[in-house]
Amino acid sequence: MGAFVADRGWETLDAEAWEGPFRVTDMLGLSGLFLSMAFALGGWVLGGRAVIAAPLVLAYAAVPHTVDHYASAWVWWGGAAAAVVWAFVQAGASVRQLRAVRALARRSDTGRTVELDEASLAVVRTAGRRGLYWAWGLSGVAALGCAVTAAVLVTELGKTAEELDSASVSDVLATGAAAAAILAIGQWVHCAWRAIARTAVGQVIWQVPVGPGPVWGLSSPREGQAGMLAFEQARSIPGCSCIEDWRRANPDADAESMEDYGVPAAEYCPVHGIDQINALSPERFIARAAEPWLWDPDAMDLSPTRPEENRPLLVGFAGHAHLGFPARFKNDQVDLDPADSFFLEERTSADNEADDSDWDAPRRPTKGVFDRIDLRPAGLAGDAVRYRHGRAWFDSDTADDSSSGAQA
Incomplete structure (x- = not known):
């Protein structure tokens, strides 16, 4: 909203998305607007990773607006700076929490050791790799998106809005590629911080x-x-009337719930x-x-x-x-x-x-x-x-x- 006011956007609502030949800066500017609007509407889905994504999204939009000397450039950079400050505040809180958890682990140590079986160890290892798989996958999507965007952009550079029917494809592709790249960065940071935290605290069973x-x-x-009784137990014991009595008392109830949660x-x-x-x-x-x-x-x-x-x-x-x-x-x-x-x-x-x-x-x-x-x-x-x-x-x-x- 601040950028719209600074650029007096209400005066150009009917204007084309860009003037003159289509440029890389035009693609980035449109892509930055799309990405920032998407983040404003759905950024809450990212949870804690939004703290990492916010300065990246705002900086991504600020660069083309600065290059084209938009009046709103300072709004974008101001938002990015505020997001960076907030990210550092949250990082400081995370460090303090990690220190507190580590200190609590040391104080609460009973001296007892317990071995995890091989199945449990496999679960722990698999969970650690799952986050890395997401990071690599998002990085791959971002790289592929950049390659496709570049290939399409070549066919659009230099064309006017009329020649492209007032709609560019490369800016949409760039939005997806940038979103994947920002998500990948957030995932890599999350994986790194999780590894640091687990190393600092140790493999403690709380x-x-x-x-x-x-x-x-x-x-x-x-x-x-x-x-309660397990359904199979109630059904297999001769003379048990628990299932029958439950059905008589609850004739309209879902029988699957009895199989899943047991029988009174x-x-x-x-x-x-x-x-x-x-x-x-x-x-x-x-x-x-x-x-x-x-x-x-x-x-x-x-x-x-x-x-x-x-x-x-x-x-x-x-x-x-x-x-x-x-x-x-x-x-x-x-x-x-x-x-x-x-x-x-x-x-x-x-x-x-x-x-x-x-x-x-x-x-x-x-x-x-x-x-x-x-x-x-x-x-x-x-x-x-x-x-x-x-x-x-x-x-x-x-x-x-x-x-x-x-x-x-």
């Missing part, structure tokens, strides 16, 4: 809390499983009902305590005597430069799930302020208690409280401690 943790998208290992354990199921829970001897209940169907859906997560077993992990977290890979402790090994990494998003201070920190978890009923069973023999820090008319609740006697890290 134990992080689910709620106020550094990223969105993490969940407790048992979140949403209480009171039915209260009157001959195999998984409440009577069957209370019929288990304490020893038998302890042996089966990890089975989700035993527990009320509102019951809190089970708290192992080894807290790390109930916490999500982040492998290689190094700040916003690299959010890491979600993982779990499983049989004293780190089990990494590559699919979950696509759902991770950085958690900002504004996100933390927006959280409803006053929310209280549901509390177990105080009446109708059938018995209490000490679950410490099962490696769980608390008791199971069974009820005459409901599923069991977990009564924990431990508090969640602070997050820590282990070296991979």
Whole structure:
């Protein structure tokens, strides 16, 4: 808008896009305008990479406007300078964050080392190469776009707007080539910064809390499983009526959701009902305590005597430069799930302020208690409280401690 006002663009709305023979400067000027408008409308899609792209886009538009002595040249250069300043401000914030994460990693080091299996190592290596593939791919598209633009430009140079029907093709091609080049630069910078961050912090496996943790998208290992059965398990157990009872209670529900997310354990199921829970001897209940169907859906997560077993992990977290890979402790090994990494998003201070920190978890009923069973023999820090008319609740006697890290 500032450039339009500086050039008094309303006075030439009906004029041709260029005057006289078509020049390289004309192509760059039109291309710069197209690219800047596209960036203004859709630059938000780039996320953090927009900080790198903004000064490049504005400088790309400023050069031809300066060569042709447009009054708006100072507007373009001023915008580019402001974008550079903002980029340096963000770079400084990134450096400070990296130092803070590195210091936290050193302070939180438990001295424990854990080996990643070959499959997990392959996931980490593949993810690192994926960013480089994008950088090389965008660079290739930019090079090809420049070559095609140059070939078309040769056929348009020297022609008037009337000869080209007031429409040049090379400026459109140049816009695409410039966009690919700027995206490639942003991707290369991102890859370089991620490599620096991962090297500075080290290959740390972080134990992080689910709620106020550094990223969105993490969940407790048992979140949403209480009171549920896997569909295949419910279907394969003779006498189980959970699937039938669920369909009778939800005749219009989508059956695929049951197959994907599981089946609620039915209260009157001959195999998984409440009577069957209370019929288990304490020893038998302890042996089966990890089975989700035993527990009320509102019951809190089970708290192992080894807290790390109930916490999500982040492998290689190094700040916003690299959010890491979600993982779990499983049989004293780190089990990494590559699919979950696509759902991770950085958690900002504004996100933390927006959280409803006053929310209280549901509390177990105080009446109708059938018995209490000490679950410490099962490696769980608390008791199971069974009820005459409901599923069991977990009564924990431990508090969640602070997050820590282990070296991979």
